[in-house]
Amino acid sequence: MTTHPQPSAGQCPAHEQTPPTTGPNPIYGDAFSADPHATYRRLRAQGPIVPVEISPGVYGYLAVTYRAAVYLLRNTPSRFAKDPRHWEALRLGQVPADSPALMMMQPRxxxxxxxxxxxxxxxxxxxxxxxxxxxxxxxxxxxxxxxxxxxxxxxxxxxxxxxxxxxxxxxxxxxxxxxxxxxxxxxxxxxxxxxxxxxxxxxxxxxxxxxxxxxxxxxxxxxxxxxxxxxxxxxxxxxxxxxxxxxxxxxxxxxxxxxxxxxxxxxxxxxxxxxxxxxxxxxxxxxxxxxxxxNPPVPNYSPLYAIGQQSYEGVDLWPGYPILVSFAAANGDPTLVVAPGARAGNKGHLxxxxxxxxxxxxxxxxxxxxxxxxxxxxxxxxxxxxxxxxxxxxxxxxxxxxxxxxxxxxxxxxxxxxxxx
Structure with a gap:
């Protein structure tokens, strides 16, 4: 099992992810918007749930395989909470007030x-x-x-x-x-x-x-x-x-x-x-x-928060960090048995x-x-x-x-x- 030292509030979680990364993986910006599926493929090669930078200075995880997405969604709220009051950076006032992530993920x-x-x-x-x-x-x-x-x-x-x-x-x-x-x-x-x-x-x-x-x-x-x-x-x-x-x-x-x-x-x-x-x-x-x-209209959303330290397929998920579900990446997971030409009438997507x-x-x-x-x-x-x-x-x-x-x-x-x- 991959283990990590407890990160500080402003530090990217799972910063020693295996295979190692040189820094957070941004899921915003021109390069991401031009070809998001290229980003999803790169992230999927790192693991089922990977550390990402959601918007500038806002860190969390992204589930990029179908199995991981379904696991998170089916274990809400028993293992993963929706309440954004679990978000440590928000609680400590470390999320920029003009952050796009804040407006989409703040308590309501x-x-x-x-x-x-x-x-x-x-x-x-x-x-x-x-x-x-x-x-x-x-x-x-x-x-x-x-x-x-x-x-x-x-x-x-x-x-x-x-x-x-x-x-x-x-x-x-x-x-x-x-x-x-x-x-x-x-x-x-x-x-x-x-x-x-x-x-x-x-x-x-x-x-x-x-x-x-x-x-x-x-x-x-x-x-x-x-x-x-x-x-x-x-x-x-x-x-x-x-x-x-x-x-x-x-x-x-x-x-x-x-x-x-x-x-x-x-x-x-x-x-x-x-x-x-x-x-x-x-x-x-x-x-x-x-x-x-x-190309689902909402490609990445459904922020969740681990209730206590969780582990999924060798990836440690620290509490206090948002875990987004990538519906787009999950639907495009190559391990799915549904071929692209056989999806009409199949509503197994997320x-x-x-x-x-x-x-x-x-x-x-x-x-x-x-x-x-x-x-x-x-x-x-x-x-x-x-x-x-x-x-x-x-x-x-x-x-x-x-x-x-x-x-x-x-x-x-x-x-x-x-x-x-």
Whole structure:
């Protein structure tokens, strides 16, 4: 078994990892964002769980094999806690206030960061709320939103499907689900996206919490048939409402935006999908499932903390350090028996996490993404990339995986004016 001296609070854990490393492995920055899977392969060669630098000056571990990821998630909370109060550097005030990791990993009054009975209570409130969503009405709402967005560019014969479609569609859909105005909803989702991207995180967090509190007060005065009102009916306090709205919208909108964008890229560039999906031979669900395997929208997250010193396959895990799960690295683990061409219909991936903190409503995310892709393929004949695939670039960041832009061309719809109906 590999052993380590107890590290100091500011020291990288497992600094004597075998095989030895010359320093912490960063999972941020331009090189990582350009080709994260190259980083995952290098880390996987070092072990199943390896020391990393999550953001500048913030150290922890990253699980990079499927077995290790499942072990961590299935042993939460018996061996690994979610509560960030176990994070030693945070407790000692050593995490920079403007750190992207801090805003994504700090304690919040919602189910994601709780253990035991408190987690169960808050999780049940979310389960009850999302269970009341009418999926038929949701599909109809997504179709209407998709058509409105497509109408704005269908006559031009070209578009950026990220900025003009995959980014706004899930945002507008979630706004509809929460029953709030477009202006308030866009403030919430815009701030969530900035948190995921690590942009101006302190200001984004403050704006997000203020907007979520405004929505809470609005729904207490005038409840409706929407997710926010259902959460209030479950008995959540204002503080819990703010952080639960933040959690649900954060889990629903930016990741689904990336799933739509990456799914469309897959349809347009993968020979096994291009053409066949347009002809209706192979459903878009297959393309989306491949994306969930190969390029999950949330590649690295679910911070955990060892309860006492733990060991996994010879790697010592010291308490006090966050252990992130790399869903992207786990899904790409070469020891998995699922071949890349045989993943359609196989939901064994970890794109929606697993265990007691797994996504409570993956089918709603799938429904939004499937409907969005189907409307694009129905409405835009001759759809194709407008640039070579090697000119497509990933968004920077540790916690979210998506494209900065997806330029396309298609046959213009002459029935529409260039600026919509």
């Amino acid at each position: 009054d919602n189910a994601l960061w709780k253990d035991g009975p408190e987690h169960t209570r808050l999780r049940n409130a979310i389960n009850t709320a999302v269970a009341q969503v009418d999926t038929h009405a949701l599909a109809a709402a997504v179709t209407g939103i998709a058509d409105q967005l497509i109408d704005t560019f269908a006559a031009t014969g070209q578009a950026d499907m990220v900025a003009q479609y995959s980014d706004p569609l899930p945002m507008l859909t979630v706004i509809n689900m929460f029953g709030c105005s477009q202006e308030l909803g866009m403030r919430i989702v815009g701030a969530v996206t900035r948190l995921f991207d690590g942009a101006d995180v302190e200001q984004a967090n403050a704006e997000l919490e203020a907007a979520c509190l405004e929505l809470t007060h609005l729904k207490r005065r005038a409840p409706g048939r929407d997710v926010a009102s259902y959460l209030i009916a479950a008995g959540l306090t204002d503080a819990e409402m703010v952080q639960t709205i933040l959690l649900v919208i954060g889990a629903a909108a930016p990741p689904t935006s990336n799933l739509v964008g990456n799914g469309l890229r897959r349809v347009l560039t993968d020979p096994s999908f291009a053409g066949s999906v347009h002809a209706g031979v192979r459903p878009v669900t297959d393309a989306l499932e491949e994306v969930l395997w190969d 794109a929606f996490s697993a265990g007691v903190h797994g996504c409570p409503a993956p089918d709603l995310g799938r429904l939004i993404a499937e409907t969005a892709l189907e409307r694009v393929l129905d409405r835009l004949p001759g759809l194709d990339l407008a640039v070579p695939e090697n000119e497509l670039h990933n968004r920077p960041g540790t916690f979210l995986a998506g494209l900065t832009a997806l330029p396309v061309r298609f046959q213009p719809d002459t029935r529409l004016a260039p600026h919509g109906r």
